[in-house]
Amino acid sequence: MNSLTSSEAELPPAFQEQMQQQLGPEFSVFAAALTQDTPVSIRVNPEKNAMATTGLEPVPWCAEGFYLPERPSFTLDPLFQAGAYYVQEASSMLLNEALRQTANLNRPLRVLDLCGAPGGKSTLLASALSRDSLLVCNEVIRSRVSVLRENLDKWGFPNVVVSNHDPEDMSNLAGFFDVVVVDAPCSGEGLFRKDPDAMQEWSPANVQLCSARQKRILAAAAPLLDEGGLLIYSTCTYNDAENRDNLQFLSQNGFRSRPLDLPTDWNIVEKAVDNAVGYQCYPHRVRGEGFFISVFQKTAFTASVKLDARTFRTIRALRPRETASAARWLQQPGDFSFWEKPNGDVMALSKALEKQFLFLDSALRNKGFGLEMGQFKGHDFIPSHPLALSTAINQQLPGIALSRENALRFFKKENLVLDQPVNGWLLAQYNGLNLGWVKGVGNRVNNYLPKDWRIRMDIKEYV
Numbered sequence: 001m002n003s004l005t006s007s008e009a010e011l012p013p014a015f016q017e018q019m020q021q022q023l024g025p026e027f028s029v030f031a032a033a034l035t036q037d038t039p040v041s042i043r044v045n046p047e048k049n050a051m052a053t054t055g056l057e058p059v060p061w062c063a064e065g066f067y068l069p070e071r072p073s074f075t076l077d078p079l080f081q082a083g084a085y086y087v088q089e090a091s092s093m094l095l096n097e098a099l100r101q102t103a104n105l106n107r108p109l110r111v112l113d114l115c116g117a118p119g120g121k122s123t124l125l126a127s128a129l130s131r132d133s134l135l136v137c138n139e140v141i142r143s144r145v146s147v148l149r150e151n152l153d154k155w156g157f158p159n160v161v162v163s164n165h166d167p168e169d170m171s172n173l174a175g176f177f178d179v180v181v182v183d184a185p186c187s188g189e190g191l192f193r194k195d196p197d198a199m200q201e202w203s204p205a206n207v208q209l210c211s212a213r214q215k216r217i218l219a220a221a222a223p224l225l226d227e228g229g230l231l232i233y234s235t236c237t238y239n240d241a242e243n244r245d246n247l248q249f250l251s252q253n254g255f256r257s258r259p260l261d262l263p264t265d266w267n268i269v270e271k272a273v274d275n276a277v278g279y280q281c282y283p284h285r286v287r288g289e290g291f292f293i294s295v296f297q298k299t300a301f302t303a304s305v306k307l308d309a310r311t312f313r314t315i316r317a318l319r320p321r322e323t324a325s326a327a328r329w330l331q332q333p334g335d336f337s338f339w340e341k342p343n344g345d346v347m348a349l350s351k352a353l354e355k356q357f358l359f360l361d362s363a364l365r366n367k368g369f370g371l372e373m374g375q376f377k378g379h380d381f382i383p384s385h386p387l388a389l390s391t392a393i394n395q396q397l398p399g400i401a402l403s404r405e406n407a408l409r410f411f412k413k414e415n416l417v418l419d420q421p422v423n424g425w426l427l428a429q430y431n432g433l434n435l436g437w438v439k440g441v442g443n444r445v446n447n448y449l450p451k452d453w454r455i456r457m458d459i460k461e462y463v
């Protein structure tokens with residue numbers, strides 16, 4: 001056995017032993033990599049196209065992924081606040097390549113991200129799918145749903161449903177999905193460098209708990225897929241009790257493994273068990289953290305789902321005058337139908353997906369769907385923050401270009417004072433990107449950023 005360096009000595013002994021067995025002579029290089037800084041990477045939003053990437057090193061397996069030379073303050077970047085990019089660990093962007101190689105991304109797909117918060121995989125999926133696809137993003141822990149919702153609002157893809165269910169409570173959706181992504185809660189061994197808390201929580205007993213929990217989630221996910229549908233299982237761990245055991249579990253329960261063809265110079269390790277194969281990123285082999293991914297195709301018979309719901313449970317269609325008034329806020333209003341919730345929120349639903357939304361409305365209890373547009377108040381329409389960030393917004397609406405200082409003041413929820421008087425609803429913009437709404441009243445503009453979106457940190461220097 002190798003002698004331990006001081007960095008290795010901090011790793012839990014049982015973990016060291018397990019990794020020595022798994023990696024053999026590579027173990028010391030692996031342990032040394034854990035003492036290095038974590039690479040910083042982002043994935044740009046192709047629909048917002050506002051982030052300059054010239055000169056940045058690309059992430060090999062994701063066309064939209066880039067490494068940054070150092071970690072900036074993302075909170076103080078108006079482009080980050082407006083959804084121009086998502087800060088995502090590079091290895092986990094391998095989902096992009098897995099999808100590209102196994103799914104037909106040119107046709108409309110129904111996709112479920114079952115363990116969704118905070119939204120890294122969900123936003124990746126939103127970019128990879130065709131515009132007429134439907135993305136259901138679920139998170140079981142209620143307190144984590146708002147961050148998922150916020151990240152999806154920033155990303156701006158309109159055909160999203162956010163739900164809050166235990167996977168075992170979703171059996172009404174049996175056979176509905178073409179793709180289910182299970183980015184499972186795991187022992188987090190791959191995050192020891194990035195998140196030292198993950199190391200404190202690690203124990204062999206916790207690994208067993210995680211493995212069993214993952215099996216339960218996979219067992220609940222399996223029936224939700226249509227026959228031939230894809231189940232993508234990923235973790236940020238190296239543990240065989242989780243990764244390998246669950247590959248075996250899926251291949252013995254109505255799924256066939258879909259191998260990927262990954263260039264050898266990506267240095268990603270193929271791991272096979274029985275007839276199934278998964279792919280492991282190690283931090284000493286790739287510029288990224290520990291991540292494991294595997295794609296399966298459902299072979300078991302599945303009865304086809306009937307989309308026979310005819311009416312929404314609580315929302316009502318807008319009247320023609322209201323529809324005309326709501327429609328002017330969207331670039332292609334003809335693609336949407338317009339609805340009002342009992343609380344007065346107006347929403348737009350893609351007409352192409354109306355049957356699916358009807359079905360989801362009847363099948364899921366805790367969900368929010370469609371593009372939230374705002375509310376009628378007397379003769380005015382108060383547009384919503386998600387509308388400002390949506391890729392479906394009317395691009396001819398008036399806007400006001402803000403300096404970086406004013407953009408940050410906007411995100412501090414200050415009212416802005418301008419040289420020129422302005423009136424009415426305006427999109428606050430930075431580098432051509434919408435940040436949110438302001439309303440001009442003479443030389444002052446009232447700031448309509450929702451309170452919850454406000455930057456809380458003190459800003460010492462605005463410029």
Ligand SMILES: C[S@@+](CC[C@H](N)C(=O)[O-])C[C@H]1O[C@@H](n2cnc3c(N)ncnc32)[C@H](O)[C@@H]1O
Binds near residue numbers: 118140144
């Ligand atoms: C690895 S994280 C997901 C990360 C996310 N996919 C992303 O890319 O940003 C796993 C998620 O599973 C959720 N989770 C925990 N227990 C769960 C369970 N029993 N069933 C489903 N999800 C669970 C956690 O709350 C967490 O949000």
